[in-house]
Amino acid sequence: MNTSNKRSALSLTLTKGIGNSPIPWLIPLSLILLFVFLFPVFEIIRYSFTDASFLETDYSYTISSFVRLFTLPGFYQMLIVTLIFVTASVFFQMFFGFLIALLIDKGQKLNLKGTVMVRTAVLTAWAIPGVVIGIIWRIMYTETPSGILNYLISFVGVDIVPFLSDPYMALFAVTLANIWRGTAFSMILLYAGIQTLPKDVMEAAKIDGASAIQRLLKVMLPMLAPIILINLIIISIDTFNTFDMVMALTGGGPGQSTEVIALSIYNSIFREFNLGHGAATAVVLLTINVGMTIVYLRVLGKRGAA
């Protein structure tokens, strides 16, 4: 009570003068976010209700972009490609990330050498710009006997695998490269989560005779659930927004077999100059982004309350 009196007295002395209102401190941030986010989001929604072309300034308002989008078979194909890419990437990034985090944690407890090296190797993949990752994997996937992956596969007696020229293989190839890129993030997040687990609970489970698998599934995973969920949402949003790596690796091809949603928006606008169509697709992506953020906030709120 004493401190609260002191605080109110102090905040009274602070109410006069510039800098004692939060507004000036928040002006630069607000201006930048209004200009770079709010204005473009408003504009893209506006464009999505027009028949605008990227090259001309004249346009009229219509809902034809959405009507066309939802009736084109290409749109659903693109959504399916995106969903496969996102689901597989997210699942395996989290799976491998968790596995590596467990291995590093266990290794540190046993004082093994090389834990830092493993961590750094995984993190390095995350530090490389997406375009370079695309180039690296494009080189790995070379479809001749001198291509390294095809050479290695030849030992198992398989002929040249058309990693990038077969539509199904290309989607697999893009997803694999993305798993390589993104595992580090999940690894670090889940590793941090494992460090926060109360040691006595794990010990108690051990004394009670729970096997390693039981401890993992029945004790560790439930306690990690909030951080797993947060991790899941962050990387899902990130993967939905992926653009650079796919562009460098396949350019969305062959055909449109690896054209994920962000790339599709870019191609409609900058290749086909169809601003209305691209903007309508962008609104779909925006809806996905906002929807996932709401789920994220729910999770955060629950976590804060607990």
Added chain:
Amino acid sequence: MLNKKQLLFTKIFIYLCYGTVLVFFLFPMLWVISLSLKTQQELFATPPAIIPTSFAYENYLHVLENSNVLLYLRNSFIIVLFTVIFALITAIPAAYAISRFRFKGKSALLVTILMTQMISAVVISIPLYRLFAEWGLINNYVVLIIVYVAVVLPFSTWFLKGYFDTIPYELDEAAIVDGCTRFQILTRILIPTCLPGIVSVTILIAVQSWSQFVIPFILLDNESFYPVSVGVMNLQSTQQTISTHLLAAGSVISVLPVIILFVILQRFIVGALTSGAVKG
């Protein structure tokens, strides 16, 4: 209690896993380095040699002389440097206000900031491109850096706010009693005590801006302004037909500075990512 045999078995198993992880994550990078040191003949050799026999370092000289890789690196460096500076200048006061003031609409503001974090860069770049094209601001670093700053602002502000929250308010009060203004509290007390957090957020901003692709790709169309991320794409389209070993050399040059920094700073990076994660 684990007996010795079991322990040994566990250790061997973990080392085998470490080996697999290392091969999976390092092999692609090592292979590209290997290719970058091969001659054209070696490139098409079957079976491919894992270690180049000729050690053709002249590939690197060729790339340095015949492409703009160094220029791209310089551009990236300039963009990242100014992005870090202006992002900190904007995020620190905002984080301070959110952490220290009680005002209406604070949670709404935090949610809005988080929302912007989730929006795809492709979505915002398109209207900005049209606007900048109209105003003659394509290839303008000032507006480009403002957009970069905006992209890193949400997580920087959240992160710093979380860090400021851990500093007890009594410290501020003591300073007020001593006659400090708000601004002095921030610069003389909070910033020095939060230096580790500010370093972490600086690293995260730098990594994100270095890898940023969509924004410069759309808002720049003059090659001499390209940062590395876009420049390498350009290298790919021009060199691909000529040959892979040069593209490999160019890729290695373009990522080398970050990889070296990353290996040196990896402890801090893990710390930065971790503290961000635990605070949510």
